[in-house]
């Protein structure tokens with residue numbers, strides 16, 4: 001039997017007067033990898049932000065269930081501690097907050113939620129060393145202020161590091177591959193693959209087949225004008241790579 | 253009966269120059285009156301006598317028992333300091349200064365006055381008509397210390413000056429210190445104001461600071477007065493050739509707190525760094541006012557002030573940079589950044605640049621806003637709750653100022669306070 005992690009039904013949401021998500025539905029079950037592809041401005045990042053609980057958007061209809069709970073009733077931090085993770089397309093710089101300190105707060109918030117003992121400085125550092133080494137993140141970078149002056153690739157690796165540390169039930173990866181060179185892409189893809197197992201799920205938002213060649217999706221969705229217009233398997237992504245979006249968006 | 257008509261008998265009225273100076277102070281204060289909103293320098297920080305509960309100079313050490321920690325050279329720091337203690341505005345002069353290194357003298361102001369040493373400095377660094385509370389302070393000159401670092405000498409550990417008020421609602425702490433660094437001398441001073449309990453006392457402190465050629469003073473103020481207390485302080489600083497004054501204030505909330513720096517860069521190469529942090533969350537007023545006067549060429553000043561204001565509180569920053577016609581090749585910078593976290597809180601910022609010279613580098617800037625919602629959201633998506641996220645951002649905001657403190661142990665001390 002399939003166990004759903006995320007169930008979105010007929011979701012519509014807007015920013016101000018602008019309707020961005022229009023009657024969107026998607027179910028993601030345990031163990032599944034979904035890819036969401038769509039042209040610029042289709043509303044992919046907005047969908048990711050709405051799922052993560054960004055306050056700027058108003059949900060006008062529909063429902064979202066996460067692990068059986070009504071997601072709309074949960075604050076962003078509750079969603080995170082309950083196991084939803086968003087790797088942002090544009091991670092935010094926070095001057096004055098060191099990366100390591102930030103990560104420690106995040107890890108311990110989750111542990112507290114799970115009624116586990118919070119990690120002390122030494123325990124946390126040990127965990128951090130292991131995980132950051134696997135992503136080729138130098139210790140020096142973790143001492144810096146979070147995302148301040150980080151290159152695009154460094155920011156993305158840091159997002160993946162956070163995902164690894166938080167071990168989410170559902171990771172939404174919004175263009176986790178953008179701005180990465182070939183080596184960095186491989187490292188990021190490996191990090192994602194190491195997370196994935198039969199109890200969690202991934203929603204990968206991407207424009208590129210490269211990432212999907214390394215993380216094989218069970219489903220590929222084409223997203224346009226605020227909802228899914230076509231669902232297929234990896235072949236659909238290959239078709240897109242070949243012909244672009246025009247065949248899918250014209251009859252919309 | 254008005255505040256200045258109180259029949260307080262002060263010692264030393266038999267010393268003509270002293271009683272003359274006090275008399276001048278009384279006249280200047282009577283002439284200026286209590287500063288109101290009409291007084292440009294006080295327009296955001298109204299300070300009326302009704303707010304003060306009939307303050308009295310306390311001549312005996314009330315409520316201060318023999319085991320009170322202010323009698324025991326108590327220090328909160330994990331590093332060595334020399335200690336001077338005031339209790340309810342009165343100096344505990346029994347036991348300080350016996351372990352001071354050579355070339356350093358600390359004595360009570362009374363002793364310095366009777367010695368005749370104080371006369372040369374007292375009231376010489378500012379014009380009383382411009383500083384109503386310093387005039388008031390002058391009218392009641394009694395308590396304070398004189399700190400003298402002789403030529404080429406260094407104070408090898410910070411001097412901790414502790415102003416401690418017991419549960420004394422009506423206490424008037426009128427403190428006047430003289431700080432004199434001779435040529436090439438250096439010292440670090442940490443002033444700390446605190447109270448046992450919440451009480452509506454009144455602190456009015458004036459430091460007159462004289463830095464001779466190449467002298468260096470690191471001056472820290474940790475203002476942690478009682479929530480209902482009123483606090484006014486003036487640092488009036490005169491700097492000669494190549495001397496430097498580096499100050500930092502941590503201003504915690506009290507009913508009204510005004511921390512004013514009047515800095516005269518009198519000779520070539522003099523430099524001042526005037527930084528501060530204020531935090532308010534109830535309905536207090538916190539005012540940081542600076543007036544930095546570049547009076548000679550190649551002088552330098554830099555100010556970074558950051559605040560956080562919540563509740564119904566008010567934060568004020570007034571920064572005046574004056575560059576005299578001859579003061580070519582000078583640099584004066586100023587930045588005030590405040591977080592305004594509530595709709596009923598207020599921030600007033602008044603930068604004033606008066607530049608009469610060419611070839612100067614000057615800048616000023618001010619920002620005022622709420623916490624960044626994108627930063628808040630980013631933290632929350634990592635599971636950090638709203639309250640913790642706010643605290644992290646507030647600390648990050650204030651920390652930048654503290655990071656500028658050049659002495660690691662003192663920097664660490666202030667970092668753990670925010």
Ligand SMILES: Nc1ncnc2c1ncn2[C@@H]1O[C@H](COP(=O)(O)OP(=O)(O)O)[C@@H](O)[C@H]1O
Pocket residue numbers: 015016018020038039040041042043044045046047056
């Ligand atoms: N807060 C907002 N206010 C107004 N318009 C927004 C807001 N967020 C997104 N949009 C608009 O919604 C559309 C979809 O944006 P986005 O979700 O970033 O698309 P994608 O990630 O698919 O490229 C864009 O036209 C964008 O400008």
Ligand SMILES: [Mg+2]
Pocket residue numbers: 044045046089174
């Ligand atoms: Mg996007």
